[in-house]
Amino acid sequence: MSESDEKVALGLDIAHHVHEIQTQGYSVVPNFLDAEEIAKIRYAFNTEVPITEMRAIGTESGKTWRAHNLIAKTRAVDHVYLDPRLRAIVEGVIGKYTQINITTLFNTLPGETKQLLHQDDGLWPIPRPHPSFLCNALIAFDDFRIDNGATHIVPYSHTWHDCNVDQDVDSIQVEMPSGSMLLWEGGMWHAGGANKSTDERMGLFISHQVSYLRPQEIQLLSVPQDVVREMPRKLKRLLGYHPFGIGVDGRDPLDVLDDEIVVNPDAHLADYWRAKL
Ligand SMILES: O=C(O)CCC(=O)C(=O)O
Incomplete structure (x- = not known):
């Protein structure tokens, strides 16, 4: 299949999204999941996934619910991790050797305050800017609006040299309807917004990294091997069971x-x- 045929088969201009992430630091894929799909996943999350009280970066209210290690907790999103459109964009940004770094479900409740701006690749202490090694995806289950805390981003900031940021730097909020997916380069400064509405803001975060780094959540330990054995081969590879040396x-x-x-x-x-x- 030629590259342009492949693009049509995926129903998405992959190169366009990769280019946006590489240049401006982020890209939005509208209608990534449809309403029926979102409803199914939301139901599974509400009924299968234990949640921890783990405060979001720079917030104290306790009004963000979070669940990490989703791959051990539910099979409802395996097809999303493996979605060829997601895989193609991530590989376009960080290269063909990719694995899952963390998976998180979060629900930002009314009254939550704004997070501190942060970089997801900040854990790896290497000089900036650097080649892309982290590419993250955030899928909106609820509409992301200004008043319910849509993600703040600082476009182009993945190209900056600084490891610190002025928290008052200009940012924009990414408003997007339920089912959309925001992707960003791991070095881009961003933060969850303050939820000043009466609605929840739920989303699924999937962080990917090059497969030759240790993931933040140790996938080889996080998911019991009996569970891994039942997974599709490609998902096992994404968890870190890939031949490396x-x-x-x-x-x-x-x-x-x-x-x-x-x-x-x-x-x-x-x-x-x-x-x-
Ligand atoms: O709430 C969001 O939209 C982004 C969340 C985030 O960046 C985080 O929790 O690290």
């Missing part, structure tokens, strides 16, 4: 996941090999 004693981690043999069956004590010399 030695793999597991020279074997593909997916083979080891299946047979649980961590010592390569072709390995023998030295005398075995000496006898063959």
Whole structure:
């Protein structure tokens, strides 16, 4: 399939979104999920996903509900992690070796205050600007509006050299209807907004990184292996079970996941090999 055929098959101008993320730091994909899909996922989240009280960056009100480690908690969004449009955009931004860094469900409740502007790649202490290694997606379940705290972003800020930002710097809020997806480069300064409305603002955050970095949430430990074994092969790869150099004693981690043999069956004590010399 040619590149332009592929673009049509995905129903999205992938190159356009990749270009926007690379240049201005963000891009919005409208109608990424339809209303029926959102309703199904929302139901699964409300009925299957335990939530923790983990305060959002720079807020004290406790009025953001969060659930991390979603891959261990529900199968309702596996197809979203694997969506070819999402995969193509992420690979366009950070390259073909990608994995999941964190998955978070959040619900910003009425009365929540604005987060501090932050960079999602701030955990990795390397000089800026740097090649893109993090690409994040935020899917709106509710309409994101100014009054319910739509995400603040500082366009182009992923190209800045500073590791600090003036919290009063000009930002814009990304208003988007339910089902839309906001994507950004991991170095772009952004913050959840203050929810001054009477409505909740729920969204699904999926952070991706290059597969040769340690993810913020340790996916290999976070999801029980019995659960991983049942997943589609591509999702296992996205969780970090990808061959990288030695793999597991020279074997593909997916083979080891299946047979649980961590010592390569072709390995023998030295005398075995000496006898063959
Ligand atoms: O609430 C949002 O729109 C963004 C949330 C965010 O950036 C975060 O919690 O780190």
